[in-house]
Amino acid sequence: MSTQEKQQDADLFSVRREKLDELRSSGIEPYGDRFPVTHRAAEIASRYDELEGQEVAIAGRLMGKRIQGKAGFADLQDFTGKIQVYVRRDDMGEDVYKLFKKLDIGDIIGISGRVFRTGSQAITVAVASFSLLSKSLRPLPEKWHGLKDVDLRYRQRYLDLIVNPDVKEAFLTRVRIIKEIRRFMDDLNYIEVETPIMQPIAGGATARPFVTHHNALDMPLYLRIALELYLKRLLVGGFEKVYEISRVFRNEGISTKHNPEFTMLEFYQAYADLGDMITITEEMLSSVVQSVSDSMQIRYGEQEIDFTPPYKRMSMLEAVRSYTNEDFSHFDAGLAYEQARSLGLAVERGTSWGKILNEAFETFVEDKLVQPTFITGHPVDISPLARRNREYPLLTERFELFINTWEIANAFTELNDPIDQRQRFEQQVQEREHGDEEAHVMDEDFLNAMEYGMPPAGGEGIGIDRLVMILTNSPSIRDVILFPTMRPREI
RNA sequence: GAGCCAUUAGCUCAGUUGGCAGAGCACCUGACUUUUAAUCAGGGUGUCCCGGGUUCGAGUCCCGGAUGGCUCACCA
Numbered sequence: 001m002s003t004q005e006k007q008q009d010a011d012l013f014s015v016r017r018e019k020l021d022e023l024r025s026s027g028i029e030p031y032g033d034r035f036p037v038t039h040r041a042a043e044i045a046s047r048y049d050e051l052e053g054q055e056v057a058i059a060g061r062l063m064g065k066r067i068q069g070k071a072g073f074a075d076l077q078d079f080t081g082k083i084q085v086y087v088r089r090d091d092m093g094e095d096v097y098k099l100f101k102k103l104d105i106g107d108i109i110g111i112s113g114r115v116f117r118t119g120s121q122a123i124t125v126a127v128a129s130f131s132l133l134s135k136s137l138r139p140l141p142e143k144w145h146g147l148k149d150v151d152l153r154y155r156q157r158y159l160d161l162i163v164n165p166d167v168k169e170a171f172l173t174r175v176r177i178i179k180e181i182r183r184f185m186d187d188l189n190y191i192e193v194e195t196p197i198m199q200p201i202a203g204g205a206t207a208r209p210f211v212t213h214h215n216a217l218d219m220p221l222y223l224r225i226a227l228e229l230y231l232k233r234l235l236v237g238g239f240e241k242v243y244e245i246s247r248v249f250r251n252e253g254i255s256t257k258h259n260p261e262f263t264m265l266e267f268y269q270a271y272a273d274l275g276d277m278i279t280i281t282e283e284m285l286s287s288v289v290q291s292v293s294d295s296m297q298i299r300y301g302e303q304e305i306d307f308t309p310p311y312k313r314m315s316m317l318e319a320v321r322s323y324t325n326e327d328f329s330h331f332d333a334g335l336a337y338e339q340a341r342s343l344g345l346a347v348e349r350g351t352s353w354g355k356i357l358n359e360a361f362e363t364f365v366e367d368k369l370v371q372p373t374f375i376t377g378h379p380v381d382i383s384p385l386a387r388r389n390r391e392y393p394l395l396t397e398r399f400e401l402f403i404n405t406w407e408i409a410n411a412f413t414e415l416n417d418p419i420d421q422r423q424r425f426e427q428q429v430q431e432r433e434h435g436d437e438e439a440h441v442m443d444e445d446f447l448n449a450m451e452y453g454m455p456p457a458g459g460e461g462i463g464i465d466r467l468v469m470i471l472t473n474s475p476s477i478r479d480v481i482l483f484p485t486m487r488p489r490e491i
Numbered sequence: 492g493a494g495c496c497a498u499u500a501g502c503u504c505a506g507u508u509g510g511c512a513g514a515g516c517a518c519c520u521g522a523c524u525u526u527u528a529a530u531c532a533g534g535g536u537g538u539c540c541c542g543g544g545u546u547c548g549a550g551u552c553c554c555g556g557a558u559g560g561c562u563c564a565c566c567a
Contacts (some may be wrong), residue, residue, distance in 0.1 A: 105518095145516080258567070
């Protein structure tokens with residue numbers, strides 16, 4: 001059987017598998033050792049003038065091969081980018097050159113050689129020697145179109161990262177954003193802490209949790225849906241400025257804007273209030289935008305979003321009035337019901353005033369809020385952890401920051417009255433009994449903490465993933481989460 | 492959870508009225524010592540997502556299912 005005939009009934013994997021065996025039997029280890037790298041691709045390009053004629057050692061993945069007889073070119077890709085390498089039979093000897101020609105695209109190699117420019121001015125390393133560091137057994141996606149199938153891109157993110165350079169950029173931006181936020185919080189002398197991910201009661205937000213079970217304790221544990229209640233326990237414990245950036249989990253639908261696990265920043269500051277949170281938010285966002293972009297104006301799809309502070313502020317009542325011409329400031333559930341009906345909202349009779357207002361807001365206002373806008377003064381019955389407004393007890397001292405129509409941040413002057421907090425929980429428990437699976441459950445331990453005295457405080461949560469989406473112009477949350485949740489599938 | 496759309500070679504994609512399964516890249520063989528989506532000559536490597544049905548004949552039409560995308564619902 002000729003090699004060619006053998007090829008015909010062999011798939012690409014077994015062809016490479018055979019190459020690997022041949023390498024081994026000729027004494028070459030296809031999975032090499034430590035390779036001392038002296039330079040990286042981008043560096044050789046940016047410092048070419050100094051490096052011309054110098055000996056360099058680089059390692060990376062072979063991404064292109066242009067052999068032309070007794071010499072040839074190849075592209076090597078490392079974390080910083082691609083660089084061309086040049087191989088010549090007369091430089092490396094017949095055997096080594098043959099070996100190089102046998103390499104597959106996707107193999108990881110280390111080379112050493114001298115930096116030069118070709119006739120067409122391409123910065124190139126003339127290979128003096130090379131070693132195979134890792135044989136690749138599977139063919140990479142096509143070099144020109146890359147990997148487009150979104151399903152494969154998310155499931156096999158490693159391939160996406162190898163062949164689609166923009167993908168790496170978005171994730172590097174994500175890292176920069178989070179780093180900048182940490183720097184910002186640290187500079188304000190906030191203390192970063194870690195609180196339980198598995199909790200006996202999942203509180204701090206209205207959402208369905210994931211449940212697991214602890215065998216030794218023989219009890220259910222919930223993956224946290226928010227960071228809030230533990231961070232507030234730390235306020236009781238004397239931490240005056242505290243923050244956490246970490247994953248929370250919500251057992252809900254998946255969409256371009258929702259992943260079951262996502263990253264939140266939450267921070268709490270004793271003796272502060274909502275106004276302080278507004279200031280911090282504006283300063284933080286403008287500093288983050290500054291650090292990842294040259295401009296305060298960010299393009300997201302068709303929109304241009306201006307992060308220059310101060311951001312627009314509007315109370316929920318004002319916002320609803322200005323988009324519907326209906327005034328809900330009477331605080332009367334019956335009147336609100338009539339207004340909702342005339343606006344075409346499908347609300348049930350008996351729905352509370354606050355829920356109706358919120359419904360009107362979500363339906364008629366939310367999708368208009370493209371530029372950063374603080375919406376303030378949320379009804380108390382949708383804000384069980386926020387302090388009441390002193391003048392209007394049906395409202396709270398709360399804001400949500402909307403950007404690109406998405407809720408990006410949520411903050412309030414924290415409720416620190418344990419009696420009121422208990423009543424709020426009781427209200428939530430009732431709603432849960434009436435079928436609202438997302439309502440809070442009673443958290444006696446949290447109340448116990450608050451009964452020892454929690455300082456007045458301002459607190460805030462920021463959804464990091466959506467912020468990253470906006471700042472990287474990513475249409476899907478899956479473009480900013482390295483390994484988004486997917487239904488498993490055979491490869 | 493609902494509606495619409497998609498699924499064909501390792502990847503990116505064609506596939507006509509229902510009539511032998513196709514191209515480019517990748518891969519294999521050969522030529523080529525400064526190319527760069529290298530080029531030239533030759534080679535098609537397939538569970539047409541899965542299961543039924545209609546038909547002389549199904550990648551194509553019908554039904555059911557799987558997975559994904561978009562929109563909506565829920566949510567941040």
